[in-house]
Amino acid sequence: MTEIFNFDEKIHLYNKYSKESLVNEIFPEEYNLLLWHVNSECNFKCDFCNAQKTKAGHIYRTPQEIESAFRRTERKWFIFISSLGEPFLYPKFLEILSVLTKNNYIALNTNLTQKTVYELPKYVDINKVLAIHAAYHVIELEKIKSLNAKQEFIKKVHFLEDNNIEVIVSYIAYPPLLNRIKDDFEYLKSNGLNKIMAKPFVGVYENKVYPNAYTKEQWQMIQKISTSINSVDFLDMPDSFTGRICDAGNRSFFLNQKGILFRCGSSEVKLADFFNIEGFVFPLKVKPCECTKHNCKFECVMNSKNVKQSLWAKILNHV
Numbered sequence: 001m002t003e004i005f006n007f008d009e010k011i012h013l014y015n016k017y018s019k020e021s022l023v024n025e026i027f028p029e030e031y032n033l034l035l036w037h038v039n040s041e042c043n044f045k046c047d048f049c050n051a052q053k054t055k056a057g058h059i060y061r062t063p064q065e066i067e068s069a070f071r072r073t074e075r076k077w078f079i080f081i082s083s084l085g086e087p088f089l090y091p092k093f094l095e096i097l098s099v100l101t102k103n104n105y106i107a108l109n110t111n112l113t114q115k116t117v118y119e120l121p122k123y124v125d126i127n128k129v130l131a132i133h134a135a136y137h138v139i140e141l142e143k144i145k146s147l148n149a150k151q152e153f154i155k156k157v158h159f160l161e162d163n164n165i166e167v168i169v170s171y172i173a174y175p176p177l178l179n180r181i182k183d184d185f186e187y188l189k190s191n192g193l194n195k196i197m198a199k200p201f202v203g204v205y206e207n208k209v210y211p212n213a214y215t216k217e218q219w220q221m222i223q224k225i226s227t228s229i230n231s232v233d234f235l236d237m238p239d240s241f242t243g244r245i246c247d248a249g250n251r252s253f254f255l256n257q258k259g260i261l262f263r264c265g266s267s268e269v270k271l272a273d274f275f276n277i278e279g280f281v282f283p284l285k286v287k288p289c290e291c292t293k294h295n296c297k298f299e300c301v302m303n304s305k306n307v308k309q310s311l312w313a314k315i316l317n318h319v
């Protein structure tokens with residue numbers, strides 16, 4: 001991801017008062033960004049996750065349907081498959097990645113539990129896989145009694161890296177795990193994993209709202225043990241994005257597991273049925289953010305621009 005689009009570097013230089021959006025700065029004009037929740041089916045039951053536990057309401061598409069839909073957009077895409085569930089459970093997922101990587105770049109989140117992970121290099125153009133975010137859900141892995149699931153996770157990371165795929169291991173710093181997180185990181189590091197990041201938990205635990213409820217020491221510990229950081233998690237954010245001019249719906253989109261296209265994951269305004277798009281022309285126009293909730297910090301940071309800086313903030317920033 002870093003090398004092709006200078007993704008990490010640009011996020012690192014993020015200026016919340018910038019007139020330009022990061023999505024415009026990072027991606028060449030012919031590319032759009034798509035966050036795609038391909039499914040919401042998962043084999044894990046992490047306490048902090050709302051992934052649906054049933055297949056109800058899923059609409060599975062064939063690789064051919066998916067390839068045609070992307071071709072009809074007449075755009076190239078950087079597709080971030082950030083499922084609400086486990087994407088490798090999607091039928092013919094490898095074939096889907098195969099067709100997607102013909103003309104587009106992809107990155108994806110997975111819990112790395114499925115054996116089909118080992119087939120990945122046979123199906124995809126490795127150069128188009130910018131990164132795999134491998135979620136290490138230690139409590140769920142420890143529930144699997146039949147095999148050493150933690151060692152199997154590590155084996156898969158090494159396998160992907162041996163096939164020149166960048167893997168970033170993520171670990172949700174869920175409050176009940178804070179007393180073991182250092183030991184878990186040591187275990188991963190001692191097994192040769194060198195890109196591991198603790199991700200701040202976003203949500204409510206024991207009536208406290210996180211990430212704000214982390215103590216200063218906990219924040220420092222989360223950053224210190226991480227050998228790879230998702231800069232967005234630690235950015236100094238604007239108070240609100242509502243009303244800001246935003247490239248979501250112009251350069252960047254969100255596709256849900258039913259195939260409905262939105263400008264972003266926080267918007268409730270449907271733009272189109274992505275798999276039956278007729279007369280929909282990309283890109284659209286930039287518009288102010290009309291969302292009252294901002295569910296995904298990453299999307300807002302990538303897309304919003306031109307925030308009004310108060311006179312007082314300007315003075316402080318130039319002291």
Ligand code: SF4
Pocket residue numbers: 042043044045046049050051083084085086111135137
């Ligand atoms: S593995 Fe991911 S999608 Fe599945 S329950 Fe855990 S956090 Fe949710």
Ligand code: SF4
Pocket residue numbers: 241242244246247248263264265266267288289290291293294295299300301303304
């Ligand atoms: S919620 Fe975020 S990404 Fe969506 S329109 Fe508002 S600022 Fe843009």
